[in-house]
Amino acid sequence: MTNTPAKAGLLGIPYDENSSFCRGPAKAPASIRSTLQGGSLNSGCENGVNLKDSPQWLDLGDLAITGANDFVREIESGCDKLLGQGMRLLTLGGDHSISYPIMRAYARHYPKLNILHLDAHYDLYDSFKGNRLSNACPFARIMEKNLCSRLVQLGIRTLNQHQVEQAQRFKVEMVEMRHWQTGHLPEFDGPVYLSLDIDALDPAFAPGVSHREPGGFSTREVINLIHNLKVPLVGADLVEFNPDKDIDGITAQLCAKLVKEIAGKMLNSL
Ligand code: MN
Numbered sequence: 001m002t003n004t005p006a007k008a009g010l011l012g013i014p015y016d017e018n019s020s021f022c023r024g025p026a027k028a029p030a031s032i033r034s035t036l037q038g039g040s041l042n043s044g045c046e047n048g049v050n051l052k053d054s055p056q057w058l059d060l061g062d063l064a065i066t067g068a069n070d071f072v073r074e075i076e077s078g079c080d081k082l083l084g085q086g087m088r089l090l091t092l093g094g095d096h097s098i099s100y101p102i103m104r105a106y107a108r109h110y111p112k113l114n115i116l117h118l119d120a121h122y123d124l125y126d127s128f129k130g131n132r133l134s135n136a137c138p139f140a141r142i143m144e145k146n147l148c149s150r151l152v153q154l155g156i157r158t159l160n161q162h163q164v165e166q167a168q169r170f171k172v173e174m175v176e177m178r179h180w181q182t183g184h185l186p187e188f189d190g191p192v193y194l195s196l197d198i199d200a201l202d203p204a205f206a207p208g209v210s211h212r213e214p215g216g217f218s219t220r221e222v223i224n225l226i227h228n229l230k231v232p233l234v235g236a237d238l239v240e241f242n243p244d245k246d247i248d249g250i251t252a253q254l255c256a257k258l259v260k261e262i263a264g265k266m267l268n269s270l
């Protein structure tokens, strides 16, 4: 690792023990990698970056989680080490609970970070089914600890009073899906971290998720949001893809495509 010219890398975190509904996302990193390597896709990104040819891009393998109670510490320290080497991380979950420890690491290296969070759900529960580290809670923990300067949520289409109150309490900027105008992306004045829950997309495009919520983004809309960011993309996670719920590899293929477009953006904004 110390001698690599790589500036951005793919890191699997096959961990789904905080899934509030059903397990399966731990299988996502292997499924996405085998699709990326399966021969049906080339390694070119739409912006002209070619991942295979780029010495700045590296597959970092999986981060092993050894003890369920220590997942926060383990993910935080694993990411911290890589960020300390100047890497931008594209992390493959796993359920959405992994974003909290990832952001704990990012906050040390990027004190003024903006988070762009695409999701059908707010993920702002103070606690869900008795678990404060549930995949329904990561952004409540992130905001309590001031791990970002701004949280912008798009794709939201699951209103409930508790989470509306949480969003107000933490001053979250949220555009509900019912009000979203195609292409609208808030302006950012500094680096962005993208947290992409695959259920932000409509289940017609992404059936392989634990919580199917119709009425979401198209694949093209998400790709365009990524392309249209005008500030450096310094990190991203792609979470909640559940291969057990997929249909004929459609969602695996979608995730592989999104990996390419996110990586292309990261490398293009170094
Ligand atoms: Mn979600």
Ligand code: MN
Binding pocket: 096, 119, 121, 123, 135, 197, 240
């Ligand atoms: Mn989520």
